[in-house]
Amino acid sequence: MNPGLRSGELAEAAGVNLQTLRYYERRGLLAEPRRSPGGHRLYPAEALTLLRVIKTAQRLGFTLDEVAELVDLGTHRHGRRADTSLQRRAATKLTEIETKIADLQAIASSLRAALDAGCDDLATCATSACCPIPLAALDRGEPTR
Amino acid sequence: MNPGLRSGELAEAAGVNLQTLRYYERRGLLAEPRRSPGGHRLYPAEALTLLRVIKTAQRLGFTLDEVAELVDLGTHRHGRRADTSLQRRAATKLTEIETKIADLQAIASSLRAALDAGCDDLATCATSACCPIPLAALDRGEPTR
DNA sequence: GGTAAGCCTGTACCCGGGTACCGGATGCAA
DNA sequence: TTGCATCCGGTACCCGGGTACAGGCTTACC
Incomplete structure (x- = not known):
């Protein structure tokens, strides 16, 4: 059995800082290695x-806690015929993702x-309250947080 | 012409803190009101x-600077026949979004x-290096940052 | 066995995105 | 015109997610 990656090698390969590995370990994202x-x-x-995986999920706007949860969902042995709580967490996460x-x-x-109108079309409405409007399509009015 | 919203009213309506409005103003996200x-x-x-719009974009993992940029792209009068730099920024942002x-x-x-396999199928591989694999599909190996 | 590169723990610091608090001024209604 | 809610600017603080540094031990190779 080969000796495994040393922390510096892993950090380098993953493009993260060495300290970050230890930070993730403290946060429980990375299991303590031998x-x-x-x-x-x-x-x-x-x-x-x-x-x-962690880095990708993070780019997508998940917090580290959420990433930990996602990783758990995928990683954990979730006992056979898993306790449905895990299933439910996964389902919840899934709808969150679908919303995103x-x-x-x-x-x-x-x-x-905006791009293929070349902004000239949009300029017609540019005078006042218009321009946020295309973005406003996604306004759901949730009192976020 | 009606007097407009007072800061407290706006904050309440948007579900953000009053201080946040001033913070956004300092950051240039919100124009100085009369x-x-x-x-x-x-x-x-x-x-x-x-x-x-800001809050939504933020939920999606954009930084405030990026949000400012997006808002600019949508809001700014981008002169007729816009300077292409804006167009290019929009195009860039768009591919970023598509990637996300x-x-x-x-x-x-x-x-x-994972959900509709009920984890039992996945459990077959659960023994060792398997489970991160479904997530690993999105591994691009970018040395992110 | 010497020595440089690499790793260890611990603690301190940085940045983004807010949030809280202060003492004082304003708005508005009774 | 008095009273209370609200707002003002300024400064200090908080949390998440890292990152840096210090002082000392390991590893690997000659």
Whole structure:
């Protein structure tokens, strides 16, 4: 069995700071890896995949806590015939994600409209209260937070 | 012409803190509104729409600077036959958004798979390096940041 | 066995995005 | 014109997500 990645190697491969690995470990996102006799961390190869997943999810606007939850949902053995609480958390997360997708699509199409109208069409309404309007499509009026 | 919203009313309507309005003003996200003779802010009704747009975009993982940019792209008069720099920024933003959508869709479908497999199917691989794999679909290996 | 690169723990700091609090001025209604 | 809610500017603080640094131990290679 090969010795595994050292922390520096993993950090480099994942494009994150070495300190970040330890930070994630403290946060419980990254399991404590085994150690060399002298106490140096030795990570399994999958840790790299996990890190990339974390980074991607983060780019999408998930907090680290949420990422931890997502990772749990995917990772955890969820006992056979899982306790439905996990299922429910996954379902919830899924609808959250679907909402985000819909919102992004609304933004994207406004931008697209703005682009291929070349702004001249939009300029017709530019005089006053018009221009936020394409974006306003995604206004749901939730008193966010 | 009606007097406009007072800061408290606007904050309440938008579900944000009063301080946040001033913060956004400092950041340049919210234009300085006109003032009452005594110096109290009086916002036009569109400010509410704008705030909702800001909040939505934020939920999607845009930073305030990015939101400012998006809002500019939509709001600004971008002179007729706009300087292409704006067009280009919009195009860039659009591909960013499309990327986010694709990533979210990847996450969503893994979650969906996990859900309707009821985790039992996934459990077959659960022994070791398997479970992050559905999420790993969206691993692009970008050395993010 | 010497030595440079790498890693260890711990603590302190940074940035983004707000939020709270202060003492004082304003708005508005009775 | 008095009284209370609201708002003002300014400054200080909080939280999430890292990042840096110090002082000391390990590893790896000659």
